[in-house]
Amino acid sequence: MSVITCVAPVNIAVIKYWGKRNEELILPLNDSISATLNVEYMRAKTTVMASPTFKENKIWLNGKEESFENPRLQHCMKELKQRARKNTDVVNWNIHVCSENNFPTAAGLASSAAGYACFVYAIAQLYGVEGDITAIARRGSGSACRSIYGGWVQWHVGKSDDGSDSFATQIAGVSHWPEMRILTLVVNSSRKKCSSTDGMRRSIATSSLLKYRVDHVVKDRVEGIIRAIKEKDFKAFAEITMKDSNQFHAICSDTYPPLSYVNEVSRRIIELIHAYNELRGTTKVAYTFDAGPNACLYLLEEDVPEVVALIQYVFPSDTERVEYFKGLPINPGSLSDELK
Numbered sequence: 001m002s003v004i005t006c007v008a009p010v011n012i013a014v015i016k017y018w019g020k021r022n023e024e025l026i027l028p029l030n031d032s033i034s035a036t037l038n039v040e041y042m043r044a045k046t047t048v049m050a051s052p053t054f055k056e057n058k059i060w061l062n063g064k065e066e067s068f069e070n071p072r073l074q075h076c077m078k079e080l081k082q083r084a085r086k087n088t089d090v091v092n093w094n095i096h097v098c099s100e101n102n103f104p105t106a107a108g109l110a111s112s113a114a115g116y117a118c119f120v121y122a123i124a125q126l127y128g129v130e131g132d133i134t135a136i137a138r139r140g141s142g143s144a145c146r147s148i149y150g151g152w153v154q155w156h157v158g159k160s161d162d163g164s165d166s167f168a169t170q171i172a173g174v175s176h177w178p179e180m181r182i183l184t185l186v187v188n189s190s191r192k193k194c195s196s197t198d199g200m201r202r203s204i205a206t207s208s209l210l211k212y213r214v215d216h217v218v219k220d221r222v223e224g225i226i227r228a229i230k231e232k233d234f235k236a237f238a239e240i241t242m243k244d245s246n247q248f249h250a251i252c253s254d255t256y257p258p259l260s261y262v263n264e265v266s267r268r269i270i271e272l273i274h275a276y277n278e279l280r281g282t283t284k285v286a287y288t289f290d291a292g293p294n295a296c297l298y299l300l301e302e303d304v305p306e307v308v309a310l311i312q313y314v315f316p317s318d319t320e321r322v323e324y325f326k327g328l329p330i331n332p333g334s335l336s337d338e339l340k
């Protein structure tokens with residue numbers, strides 16, 4: 001019997017991934033960029049047990065058994081086995097996997113990113129896989145490839161048909177911009193009605209704005225935000241982040257039938273952040289929303305107390321649906337430093 005437990009944090013995209021050019025290989029339409037949170041905060045924790053006595057592979061997610069026949073799990077397993085260190089008995093044993101998230105699953109807070117990064121990382125450790133594993137994590141969920149590294153991470157779109165050049169790299173470590181903070185505002189913790197996978201499939205089929213974004217908008221934004229991160233230009237960083245989130249949700253509206261991930265509270269948060277930035281005479285906070293109503297705010301440490309007080313004032317938890325928020329330092333290292 002061999003057992004390993006790993007943790008992996010979520011990452012919050014500032015340039016969004018939305019749409020695949022290859023469903024099976026999970027190859028994206030465009031580069032995406034994110035920051036990885038500190039693993040102490042929102043994370044998946046996964047224990048993998050391998051034993052010659054297990055009759056089949058099994059997986060439990062948040063205490064409930066799920067099917068191991070899931071093609072994404074199968075693809076990850078196949079690639080991990082191909083890359084396994086030779087002559088390892090454990091590779092031929094069946095496994096039992098238990099994973100739990102300490103934050104809402106499938107609510108637009110990147111659970112698939114933390115979950116598959118953790119799954120792939122844990123089994124890579126068990127099998128002695130060496131080298132970059134981001135392209136394997138990508139086979140579980142696209143966004144998962146970015147959770148393998150800490151700090152600021154870019155998932156490269158790649159050109160090849162086999163996906164060999166569609167992997168993630170670190171743009172900058174957390175020490176590059178140590179004042180950066182992320183606040184998560186949980187507006188609604190229930191499961192989204194339409195998964196990210198199904199939503200982006202529908203957008204590809206029906207949204208002309210998605211095509212416009214890929215052909216004419218996103219490349220400049222990627223370049224612009226990399227420059228802003230490298231130069232620690234918060235204003236430019238924040239503007240691109242908010243515009244990209246807004247364009248992603250515009251694509252959701254342009255999808256047919258439309259996808260509405262943000263709700264009334266999300267829209268009030270957007271208005272509040274713009275009003276606050278205007279009041280302060282400069283851009284102090286950026287919002288971004290994934291495929292769900294929950295907001296992630298990027299801001300600098302010195303502004304956290306005032307912004308938290310403002311959120312508390314405008315959305316007192318007893319009367320509004322903003323339930324909690326936390327200041328989250330970005331993960332200080334790569335996932336490999338976080339092995340527990």
Ligand code: ADP
Nearest residue numbers: 044099105106107108109110111112115195196
């Ligand atoms: P989210 O916005 O939370 O990423 P998605 O729709 O992208 O939501 O993905 C949710 C799916 O990701 C879940 O239904 C489950 O299949 C998978 N997932 C989430 N957490 C884990 C985990 N810890 N381990 C394995 N798979 C997970």
Ligand code: DP6
Nearest residue numbers: 013016017141142143196197290291
């Ligand atoms: C809006 O990575 O969850 O969060 O690859 O189908 O599993 P699959 O989708 P997923 O999509 C994430 C979409 C997003 C933006 C982002 O994280 O870049």
Ligand code: CO
Nearest residue numbers: 110112113196
């Ligand atoms: Co996801």
